[in-house]
Amino acid sequence: MIYFDNAATSWPKPPEVLAAMEHCLREVGANPGRAGHKLALAANRLVDETRKELAALFNIRDPDRIVFGLNATEALNLAIKGLLKPGQHVVTSSMEHNSVTRPLHVLQGRGVEVTKVPCDHTGAIRVEDVAAAIRPDTVAIIMTHASNVTGTIMPVAAVGRLAREKGLRFIVDAAQTAGVLDVDVEAMHIDLLAFPGHKSLFGPPGTGGLYVAGGLELTPLKEGGTGSHSDVPGQPEVLPERYESGTLNTVGLAGLGAGVKFIRREGIEKIRRHEQDLTGQFLEGLKKIEGIRVYGPRDAARQVPVVSFAVKNRPAGDIGTILDQKYNIACRAGLHCAPDAHRTLGTFEQKLVRFSFSYFNRPDEVDYALRCLLEIVEKDIPAPEGSSGCGC
Numbered sequence: 001m002i003y004f005d006n007a008a009t010s011w012p013k014p015p016e017v018l019a020a021m022e023h024c025l026r027e028v029g030a031n032p033g034r035a036g037h038k039l040a041l042a043a044n045r046l047v048d049e050t051r052k053e054l055a056a057l058f059n060i061r062d063p064d065r066i067v068f069g070l071n072a073t074e075a076l077n078l079a080i081k082g083l084l085k086p087g088q089h090v091v092t093s094s095m096e097h098n099s100v101t102r103p104l105h106v107l108q109g110r111g112v113e114v115t116k117v118p119c120d121h122t123g124a125i126r127v128e129d130v131a132a133a134i135r136p137d138t139v140a141i142i143m144t145h146a147s148n149v150t151g152t153i154m155p156v157a158a159v160g161r162l163a164r165e166k167g168l169r170f171i172v173d174a175a176q177t178a179g180v181l182d183v184d185v186e187a188m189h190i191d192l193l194a195f196p197g198h199k200s201l202f203g204p205p206g207t208g209g210l211y212v213a214g215g216l217e218l219t220p221l222k223e224g225g226t227g228s229h230s231d232v233p234g235q236p237e238v239l240p241e242r243y244e245s246g247t248l249n250t251v252g253l254a255g256l257g258a259g260v261k262f263i264r265r266e267g268i269e270k271i272r273r274h275e276q277d278l279t280g281q282f283l284e285g286l287k288k289i290e291g292i293r294v295y296g297p298r299d300a301a302r303q304v305p306v307v308s309f310a311v312k313n314r315p316a317g318d319i320g321t322i323l324d325q326k327y328n329i330a331c332r333a334g335l336h337c338a339p340d341a342h343r344t345l346g347t348f349e350q351k352l353v354r355f356s357f358s359y360f361n362r363p364d365e366v367d368y369a370l371r372c373l374l375e376i377v378e379k380d381i382p383a384p385e386g387s388s389g390c391g392c
Helices: 013-030 038-058 072-083 098-108 127-133 156-166 251-266 268-287 315-324 339-345 365-379
Strands: 064-070 089-093 113-117 138-144 169-173 194-195 210-211 292-295 307-310 332-334 352-356
Touching: 013 251, 038 064, 038 169, 038 194, 038 251, 064 072, 072 098, 072 138, 072 194, 072 210, 089 098, 089 127, 098 113, 098 138, 098 332, 098 339, 113 127, 127 156, 138 156, 156 315, 251 268, 268 292, 268 307, 268 365, 307 315, 307 365, 315 332, 315 352, 315 365
Parallel strands: 089 113, 089 138, 138 169, 169 194
Antiparallel strands: 064 210, 194 210, 292 307, 307 352, 332 352
């Protein structure tokens, strides 16, 4: 299987990720922060080490400001629902993932007002349009660092400066950039950074987290056991325990820590260069195939390694099924959990096929995929019988 669905979950993982998880299960196995015996302390050290690795990667001064959870979606729910109150106003973009738009939709029913700043046909947003959307009652700006549909890199640093100048909180969804681009919460003036562990940080599913800037208080999503301050009737005030009720995914976090160590050892610049080369190779190849339309910047330097395209007027789900069943290529076809983005691009009905590359993909795999797409177009290959042809 040639795997081009890394924007959903990266695969394969570095070997040390698997080794770290096996070590945790075989040699540690206990509950972090729930006892004073050797195994519990060892588990706690694994979790703390992962916090420190992430803090170094994102330039976070205090690792305890990193709160672990299941994924970026849970982190964004904590950030959005924990911050916004009825009667307040928030600014976001028209390219956001459902992990932003759905919590905001729920909060709109509770009295929060939302302005979605329109992006252009490449998925890009203008800082001046964001500035124009700010009102006296605006409390925050929420933005994806890069679109999961077009790969478009957003001007996060510039918007962060704008938010700081206006006294607003800045929430960033780094689902497609953590481990791909340099993310610096200080330089970018980010107050709340949501990240998944299972994508380009090379951790396993069920890992992710939220950076919470100092001086910022959120309403917890849940309450329960924290292992410390058990005598307090409500959630403790200290971080990370305030937002980490229940047993953590210790084995997953051990794997995530190993993934971040791999990235820091290899270097973000080296990883970015390889993925950018693959993206550029694919974009150049698509130019030679008549009948394929690419959406987004169409410039590897202006996007993360995500390329979405349409094949003639055919449903995206049909093309995804053909690539999977006939050519053994895994990709993502559909709305990509970002219907607003597809409305912005005008692709809501047809949907798009998305290829997303990782550090472990190779140029020969890209060449093979281009040959397959050329054959699909030239021979007008139908979807296999019995396939649903749907795209989600």
